[in-house]
Each structure stands twice: as structure tokens, then as C-alpha cells.
Amino acid sequence: MNELRDLLGDLVADVDAVFLFSPNASFFEEFDDIDEEIVVVGPENTLDAEPFVELPIDFTDLEGRLRFGIEGALEQGIVDEGDEVLCVTEVLDGAENTLVRVQTNDFSPSGVYDMFVNSRADASVVRDVFEVAIELGKKGQKGKPVGALFVVGDAGKVMNKSRPLSYNPFEKSHVHVGDPIVNVMLKEFSRLDGAFVISDAGKIVSAYRYLEPSAEGVDIPKGLGARHMAAGAITRDTTATAIVLSESDGLVRAFKGGELVLEIDPEEY
Numbered sequence: 001m002n003e004l005r006d007l008l009g010d011l012v013a014d015v016d017a018v019f020l021f022s023p024n025a026s027f028f029e030e031f032d033d034i035d036e037e038i039v040v041v042g043p044e045n046t047l048d049a050e051p052f053v054e055l056p057i058d059f060t061d062l063e064g065r066l067r068f069g070i071e072g073a074l075e076q077g078i079v080d081e082g083d084e085v086l087c088v089t090e091v092l093d094g095a096e097n098t099l100v101r102v103q104t105n106d107f108s109p110s111g112v113y114d115m116f117v118n119s120r121a122d123a124s125v126v127r128d129v130f131e132v133a134i135e136l137g138k139k140g141q142k143g144k145p146v147g148a149l150f151v152v153g154d155a156g157k158v159m160n161k162s163r164p165l166s167y168n169p170f171e172k173s174h175v176h177v178g179d180p181i182v183n184v185m186l187k188e189f190s191r192l193d194g195a196f197v198i199s200d201a202g203k204i205v206s207a208y209r210y211l212e213p214s215a216e217g218v219d220i221p222k223g224l225g226a227r228h229m230a231a232g233a234i235t236r237d238t239t240a241t242a243i244v245l246s247e248s249d250g251l252v253r254a255f256k257g258g259e260l261v262l263e264i265d266p267e268e269y
């Protein structure tokens, strides 16, 4: 028993900050008079906590969630590189059942915070496209697995580095991601080849684009094919974010700055 207490004592000793992930009000209040800095991380700041890091999507995987919180706090200057932080969170729906101690420079930032918050595209647009990709991944098209590629932001430049594979069904329309009807259209058109191009503000600029970025030196995980390579490469040539649903492994991946920054399994989302 003492060994267990010692283990826990070591884990929480001398941390610079404590990150509470989506705490409820009473749990949060218990931390009122502790000396360490308290950082609340969650989808919405219902507790008016300060400092606060907003989660743009529901990270079901622990590592993705922790990374987002810590990268966000670093970016906002709430913690410094080299700080020791203690994260209090849940896994497997177990309320506050998990403590993770991390030194902020023990991991290299994945860029996931940057992708949502410092994109030229609105964070809500990136999130809406993510949600379409995840839904498509869960349901497929008429029960069959389907792949899709969405390029969000910096649309003018993306259009310059791509060519049409077919007529553009969005040519004269002014429709935006997030509208329920548009989500249906995106899913319908995802059966056909190529990429969707979406503006910073969420306007669907085109479907059926064949991307022709320079892929020289783009380093994406081995085993991913042409769709993922094109997605990675277009985000190095432009400031866009690319979101890809893989037809073959069913995962949703995001690329920014030529790198893979996020990988999500729609089945667990």
C-alpha cells in the first residue's frame, strides 16, 4: 500500500501545472486552493475557467486529447517548454480515472493545435469537414467503404495547383459546409474521384479536382497511397489543411504543412 502511495506521490510531486480535462463544477472547485497553476481543457468553457484551452473536437483517444491540451497551453503561453504538467482526465468513460505526467518538451508538437487554431480557415470549418469525413467513414456509401479528400483553406492557390476531372457541380452555387443539405451532397459526390476544395470561410469551391502539387521531399507514413500523398503535398505547397478518409483502412487523417498531424478511427469517435 505504501508503495502505491509513493508511486502516486512521485507522479504528482513538483508539477508546474495541473490540466483538468472537462472537469465538472464540483471537481473543479476542489482545486480552488492548490498552489499549482490549474488549466482547464474542454469543448466549452462552461465554468468560466481561466486559463482555458478549447477542444475543437471530441478526442476519444487519450494521446490526441493530451497533445491538443498541452500544445494549446504552450501556444497560448500558459505553460513553458520544459514545464512538468499533470493531466487529469478520463478513459473508457471512467470520470477522472487517469493521471498522466508529461514534460512539455518530451514530445515534439504534432501541430494538431496549430491546425485548428492557427489555420487561415475558420476552426469551425475545419471541424465541420472533419465531422463529414467521420460520418462518411462510419456509414460508408450505401454500406460500402468510401474514400474522400477535402482540402480546406487557401482555395485560390489550391485551384491553381489542381485541374478538373469532371464538370464542377458547385460551379455557380454558394453553399457552405455545415449546412445539412451540403453534407448530403458531399457524401453523394464522394463516390467520384478527386478532391473537394473548400474556402477559408467554408464555401465549397469545387469537387472532382485532381491535385498536382510537387510531392518532392514530402514525407508521409509508408503504406499510404496516392490520395494521401497528394493530400500531404498540397498542404506543403499551400497553407491549406487536408482531411482524408481512407477507403482501404477506414481512418480519417489530417495533414498540415506537409505533415500528418492527426489520425482518427471513425468507429471509435
Ligand SMILES: Nc1ncnc2c1ncn2[C@@H]1O[C@H](COP(=O)(O)OP(=O)(O)OP(=O)(O)O)[C@@H](O)[C@H]1O
Pocket: 147, 148, 149, 192, 193, 194, 195, 209, 210, 211, 212, 224, 225, 226, 227, 228, 229, 230, 245, 246, 247, 248, 249
Ligand atoms: N492527386 C490526386 N488528387 C486527387 N485525388 C486523388 C489523387 N491521387 C489519387 N486520388 C484519389 O484517390 C483514390 C485512391 O487512390 P490510392 O488508392 O492510390 O490512394 P490511397 O492513398 O491508397 O487512398 P485509400 O486509402 O483511400 O485507398 C483515387 O481513385 C483518386 O480518386
Ligand SMILES: [Mn+2]
Pocket: 225, 226, 248
Ligand atoms: Mn489505396
